[in-house]
Amino acid sequence: MLNIKKYAAIDIGSNAVRLLISNIIEQKGKPAQFKKSSLVRVPIRLGSDVFVNGEISEDNKVRMLDTMTAFKLLMKSHKVVTYKACATSAMREADNGAELAKLISKKANISIDIIDGEEEAAIIAATDLHSYIKEDKTYLYVDVGGGSTEFSVFHNGNTVTSKSFKIGTVRLLNDMVKNETWHEVERWIKRVTESYDKVDLIGSGGNINKIFKISGKALGKPLTYFYLTSYYNKLQTYNYEERITELDLNQDRADVIIHATRIYLSAMKWSGAKDIYVPKIGLSDGIIKSVYFNTVSSINL
Incomplete structure (x- = not known):
C-alpha cells in the first residue's frame, strides 16, 4: 500500500x-x-x-x-x-x-x-548529500549562492566543521567583496583541510549544475580542476551578450557564472582538490x- x-x-x-x-x-x-x-x-x-x-x-x-x-x-x-x-x-x-x-x-x-x-548550511546537510559521500574520503562541500557561500568539511562520513562567508555571485558582480574576505576564506579552507592527505570538492548551486550539464559528464563522475579552469578561461573570452547567444546561457546566469566558477576554483586550489563532484542538490x-x-x-x- x-x-x-x-x-x-x-x-x-x-x-x-x-x-x-x-x-x-x-x-x-x-x-x-x-x-x-x-x-x-x-x-x-x-x-x-x-x-x-x-x-x-x-x-x-x-x-x-x-x-x-x-x-x-x-x-x-x-x-x-x-x-x-x-x-x-x-x-x-x-x-x-x-x-x-x-x-x-x-x-x-x-x-x-x-x-x-x-541554519542554511544545516538544512543543505539534510539533503541526499551523505549518499554521495564515501566514508573513507574527505570532502570540502561548497554551496555558492548569490549572497553567500557555505562551506563544510566531511571526514569519515561525518561533518567536521561548517562556515558561511559573505562571498556570493551577486556580491562579486556588484564589486562588494573586499580582498580581506577572500584572504579570510583562503586561511579558513587551508586551516581546516591541511591535516588531510587528499580532499575532493562537492559543489552545489545553479552555476556548477549548469557547468556540469554542459560538460556531458555522467552523473556521479567528477569535473577535474583542469576542465573547470579551461571552462573559466573560455567564459572570459566571451562578453555578456555572447555568453547568452553563443554559449546558450540564461541572461541571469550569463553575468554571474564567471564569479561562481572563480569561487569553486579558489576552493579547489586552497584545499588541493583535483576533482569536484556535482550532485543535484540544494537548499x-x-x-x-x-x-x-x-x-x-x-x-x-
Whole structure:
C-alpha cells in the first residue's frame, strides 16, 4: 500500500526565487522516497538591490508579491499538504526584509522564515548529500549562492566543521567583496583541510549544475580542476551578450557564472582538490527533507 503526499519548498535567494514541489512516497517497511514533481525558478535578483542600496526596491517588492501569490496558487493546484519558505542573505540583510515578509504573509498568505548562514548550511546537510559521500574520503562541500557561500568539511562520513562567508555571485558582480574576505576564506579552507592527505570538492548551486550539464559528464563522475579552469578561461573570452547567444546561457546566469566558477576554483586550489563532484542538490531539497523529518517547522495548506 502506497501513501503519496506532496510537500513544497520555497527558496528565496539573492539571485533567484524557487518553488520545489516533491512527491513523498511512503511504503510500509521501506524508507520514504522523495521525487521532484515540479520546479519553478523566477530570476528576481534581490541581491542587486540589497548589497548596493541596503534595501529591496519597490519594483522587486511587487515582483516578490506577485511571485509568492503565484507560488501559493501552484501549491494549491498541486494539492501540496505542507510547505516551508526560507529566505537567505538578501532578505536577511535588507533593511526592509522583515517588512516585505510581513506584506507577503498578509497579501499572499505565505509565511517566510529568514534564516542565517549556519541554519542554511544545516538544512543543505539534510539533503541526499551523505549518499554521495564515501566514508573513507574527505570532502570540502561548497554551496555558492548569490549572497553567500557555505562551506563544510566531511571526514569519515561525518561533518567536521561548517562556515558561511559573505562571498556570493551577486556580491562579486556588484564589486562588494573586499580582498580581506577572500584572504579570510583562503586561511579558513587551508586551516581546516591541511591535516588531510587528499580532499575532493562537492559543489552545489545553479552555476556548477549548469557547468556540469554542459560538460556531458555522467552523473556521479567528477569535473577535474583542469576542465573547470579551461571552462573559466573560455567564459572570459566571451562578453555578456555572447555568453547568452553563443554559449546558450540564461541572461541571469550569463553575468554571474564567471564569479561562481572563480569561487569553486579558489576552493579547489586552497584545499588541493583535483576533482569536484556535482550532485543535484540544494537548499530546496534540504527544506523538503527537513520538513518531512520534523527538524524544521512547516505550514499546512
